[in-house]
Amino acid sequence: MKKNHYSRRSVLAGASAAAVASAFPAPMIWAQEIKDVTLRQIGTGVSAFNEVAAKVKEDLGFTLEMTALDSDAATQRAATQAGSFDIADIEYWICKKVWPTGNLQAMDVSRITNYDKITSIFKDGKLTPDSTIAQGTAPHTVGFVEGPGSAKFADQSSGWMTLIPTIYNADTLGIRPDLIGRPIESWAELLNPEFKGRASILDISSIGIMDMAMVCEAMGKIQYADKGNMTRDEIDQTIAIFIEAKRAGQFRAFWKTFDESVNLMSSGEVVIQSMWSPAVTAVRSRGMECKFQPLKEGYRSWGGGIGLATHLEGLQLDAAYEYINWYLSGWVGGFLMRQGYYSAAPETSKLFMTDDEWGYWFEGKPAQGDITSPQGAVIETAGAVRDGGSFEERMGHVACWNSVMDENQYMVRKWNEFIAA
Amino acid sequence: MRTNFRSWMLALPLTVVLALFLLLPMVMIFVVSFWGATEFSIYPAFQFDNYSYLFGSSVVWSVFASTLMYTIVTWVVTLVVGFTVAYFLAFHIRDTTTQMGLFLLCTIPFWTSNIIRMISWVPFLGRNGLANQALMGMGITDEPLEWLLFSDFSVILAFVHLYTLFMVVPIFNTMVRIDRSLIEAARDNGASGFQILTNVIIPLTKPGIMIGSIFVVALVMGDFITVRFMSGSQSANVGRLISNDIGLLQYPSAAATSVVLLVTVMIVISIMLRFVNIRKEL
Numbered sequence: 001m002k003k004n005h006y007s008r009r010s011v012l013a014g015a016s017a018a019a020v021a022s023a024f025p026a027p028m029i030w031a032q033e034i035k036d037v038t039l040r041q042i043g044t045g046v047s048a049f050n051e052v053a054a055k056v057k058e059d060l061g062f063t064l065e066m067t068a069l070d071s072d073a074a075t076q077r078a079a080t081q082a083g084s085f086d087i088a089d090i091e092y093w094i095c096k097k098v099w100p101t102g103n104l105q106a107m108d109v110s111r112i113t114n115y116d117k118i119t120s121i122f123k124d125g126k127l128t129p130d131s132t133i134a135q136g137t138a139p140h141t142v143g144f145v146e147g148p149g150s151a152k153f154a155d156q157s158s159g160w161m162t163l164i165p166t167i168y169n170a171d172t173l174g175i176r177p178d179l180i181g182r183p184i185e186s187w188a189e190l191l192n193p194e195f196k197g198r199a200s201i202l203d204i205s206s207i208g209i210m211d212m213a214m215v216c217e218a219m220g221k222i223q224y225a226d227k228g229n230m231t232r233d234e235i236d237q238t239i240a241i242f243i244e245a246k247r248a249g250q251f252r253a254f255w256k257t258f259d260e261s262v263n264l265m266s267s268g269e270v271v272i273q274s275m276w277s278p279a280v281t282a283v284r285s286r287g288m289e290c291k292f293q294p295l296k297e298g299y300r301s302w303g304g305g306i307g308l309a310t311h312l313e314g315l316q317l318d319a320a321y322e323y324i325n326w327y328l329s330g331w332v333g334g335f336l337m338r339q340g341y342y343s344a345a346p347e348t349s350k351l352f353m354t355d356d357e358w359g360y361w362f363e364g365k366p367a368q369g370d371i372t373s374p375q376g377a378v379i380e381t382a383g384a385v386r387d388g389g390s391f392e393e394r395m396g397h398v399a400c401w402n403s404v405m406d407e408n409q410y411m412v413r414k415w416n417e418f419i420a421a
Numbered sequence: 422m423r424t425n426f427r428s429w430m431l432a433l434p435l436t437v438v439l440a441l442f443l444l445l446p447m448v449m450i451f452v453v454s455f456w457g458a459t460e461f462s463i464y465p466a467f468q469f470d471n472y473s474y475l476f477g478s479s480v481v482w483s484v485f486a487s488t489l490m491y492t493i494v495t496w497v498v499t500l501v502v503g504f505t506v507a508y509f510l511a512f513h514i515r516d517t518t519t520q521m522g523l524f525l526l527c528t529i530p531f532w533t534s535n536i537i538r539m540i541s542w543v544p545f546l547g548r549n550g551l552a553n554q555a556l557m558g559m560g561i562t563d564e565p566l567e568w569l570l571f572s573d574f575s576v577i578l579a580f581v582h583l584y585t586l587f588m589v590v591p592i593f594n595t596m597v598r599i600d601r602s603l604i605e606a607a608r609d610n611g612a613s614g615f616q617i618l619t620n621v622i623i624p625l626t627k628p629g630i631m632i633g634s635i636f637v638v639a640l641v642m643g644d645f646i647t648v649r650f651m652s653g654s655q656s657a658n659v660g661r662l663i664s665n666d667i668g669l670l671q672y673p674s675a676a677a678t679s680v681v682l683l684v685t686v687m688i689v690i691s692i693m694l695r696f697v698n699i700r701k702e703l
Contacts, residue, residue: 072668072669073668075670076667076668076670079462079670080462080670097460100460101462197567200653203654205669246655251653251655252571252653253571253652253653253654253655254653254654254655255653255654256649256654263543264653267544267547267548267549268548268549269547269548269570269571404460408460409460409671412665412669412671413474413478416480416657416662416665417480419654419655419657419661419665420480420483420484420487420656420657420662421480
């Protein structure tokens with residue numbers, strides 16, 4: 001037998017071994033072949049950090065390719081180009097839109113080692129057993145399906161998850177206290193004529209409409225049955241109030257990307273606006289005063305998670321589960337907590353943070369020493385307290401979640417009218 | 422027969438490329454504009470919903486109106502500036518080396534990307550920007566001028582900055598090819614400088630003006646990013662309508678808007694071509 005030719009028998013044996021291996025993945029084969037696996041992750045920019053991909057390579061051995069997109073583009077990719085990604089890192093409201101396309105597969109929670117450490121917000125919507133469930137697309141309402149292949153969201157935790165929660169946060173208005181010079185306590189201040197020409201709101205319809213609703217309700221102009229699922233009438237009234245304010249010159253600009261919000265705030269063009277937590281940190285790191293102001297009406301909250309593409313199977317699927325288990329095991333959580341987000345399994349993240357960091361970011365305690373960003377820049381010094389306080393204080397005061405409404409298409413058209421008005 | 426076959430073969434590659442990459446996509450856009458869309462998918466259909474929304478919505482009309490407004494104002498300003506610059510280069514600079522040197526100087530801003538050129542206006546025009554500091558320092562205003570940034574003014578300023586060169590180049594090109602003896606003849610016949618401009622130079626420069634105008638009109642009408650950045654997302658033009666639709670997976674609606682925009686641009690350009698027969702003049 002020539003050396004470079006395989007006999008029929010050895011090929012057959014190899015093929016059946018491969019078939020057996022893919023049916024019962026054995027750890028030994030795993031360790032050897034895992035290095036060749038590449039998982040392509042698409043997601044919103046909030047959690048796409050190169051540090052995470054580098055750590056995956058180091059800890060797990062396989063390659064994670066990340067593509068950061070804005071929310072709309074991520075939705076588009078997940079819905080229309082199923083073959084172009086393996087892992088989708090998206091928000092729960094995006095999941096509500098994308099799940100019916102069948103491009104994502106349900107995950108078996110029995111394969112998630114830290115499933116029981118995931119905070120209960122993602123399981124039954126309640127932070128503590130006696131808290132009330134916030135309005136909007138709360139993650140637990142779209143977090144489970146009835147079984148593999150099911151397109152219907154389950155009412156309660158079913159053992160089959162759509163997204164494995166990764167990060168989440170409570171958003172509010174960002175302000176420049178040095179340029180405002182008085183306490184701000186209500187969402188209604190966004191439309192206060194005092195800030196004419198110095199206010200801003202974000203131009204992402206599904207999130208912006210929620211901020212608008214918080215403002216209109218705080219002003220006492222509209223009482224919503226459910227801010228996360230408005231009627232056409234409520235949408236009309238909300239947009240009308242904001243068109244009136246826009247025509248009166250209330251807004252300096254609208255922003256769509258993280259950087260734009262940072263620039264508007266740090267240049268002083270805007271003193272009060274919708275904002276995201278890391279953007280506030282970014283403004284502060286430029287030496288400007290900026291506060292993520294807690295407001296009496298509560299927070300508008302959002303949550304993200306990772307979902308698996310339907311086409312994943314065999315070794316790739318195993319690698320994806322391994323990645324999820326690694327994600328929840330604490331290192332990423334600690335990394336993201338230092339950005340100002342919350343991790344889905346806080347107690348595992350604690351192991352990867354110093355006591356001072358944990359106290360500052362999670363427990364709302366005054367910092368004992370310098371607080372640094374994951375990249376090492378000093379962002380707070382001793383004595384500083386996180387805006388809004390502890391995890392329980394912030395996540396316990398969520399008024400609504402980012403949402404997709406039944407009248408979404410109508411809302412989008414009205415939103416375009418607002419932009420064009 | 423043989424020459425005929427050869428010329429067909431010579432024309433074939435370009436025809437195939439154009440058919441595949443220009444005509445076919447346009448036909449697709451036209452077809453999809455009659456389709457329907459749900460939240461996350463599009464389905465084949467033959468319905469006029471997209472068009473009836475387009476023509477029935479007052480918002481769309483006002484967006485088209487503001488697109489036309491941006492186009493007309495930008496066109497007038499770039500024409501005046503572009504013509505003046507080209508005139509200066511062609512008739513006031515006698516030395517060819519200096520002429521080419523100055524002409525290259527005009528292109529220097531184009532060494533950077535147009536998004537960077539556009540965004541660099543933002544800190545300049547802002548409330549605490551250089552422009553306002555200078556104006557207040559000179560005592561011209563007491564308060565910062567708000568309308569300098571995130572307004573129609575800043576949008577048109579950016580358009581003019583970005584697109585004037587597209588006017589300068591073709592006009593300059595036709596001007597240097599004007600036979601100087603025609604101008605001497607006009608002067609010998611007693612024409613004043615102004616009469617030479619209106620009776621000799623402008624008619625002979627028309628093809629250049631038209632080519633420049635077509636560039637500017639097509640670029641401004643198809644733009645979406647300048648309007649978004651320079652108006653702080655507060656104004657809309659047709660390009661932004663299309664990009665919003667695409668972002669929200671409403672491809673059929675985006676396709677319908679594109680078709681209407683394409684027709685509008687073609688009408689505008691065919692009106693312009695009525696005035697000058699570019700092929701004859703070149």
